[in-house]
Amino acid sequence: PMQNFRLEVGRVHDVRAGSIVGAIAGESGLDSSRIGRIDIFDDFSTVQLPAGMPADIFQKLRRAGVAGRQLQISELNEA
Template sequence: QRVQAKDIVGAIAGEAGIPGKLVGTIDIYDKYTFVEVPKENAKKVLDKMKNIKIKGNKINIEKANTRRK
């Protein structure tokens, strides 16, 4: 869908109002993407990003499961 990391950072910064430099690692796969944000900003990002589009694509956003060690 030609979405790049900079598009995701821009959307999060614009919608959630947090600086783009706070967005951590972004792993883009064919069917899903993982985006690392500070724990204290996670709820705000989830709430603000629910009904937006990135490059014309509606997104589904949810908290990732905890990584098993």
């Protein structure tokens, strides 16, 4: 199962889906084929990643950067 996450980078930061995939795969060691849908909005993005990600990988992703900004990944709780 996949889980939705929010990234604090978006269109205004000139970020692209490929950059997000590269940052996540590079920092986490996660194969890019396991990275799901990415939606880029004006000032944030959402990405689907495998559920149950270990805490140490999650912390690496919080510090990962793309387009000169930290991803600051957080779990996205569906309303």
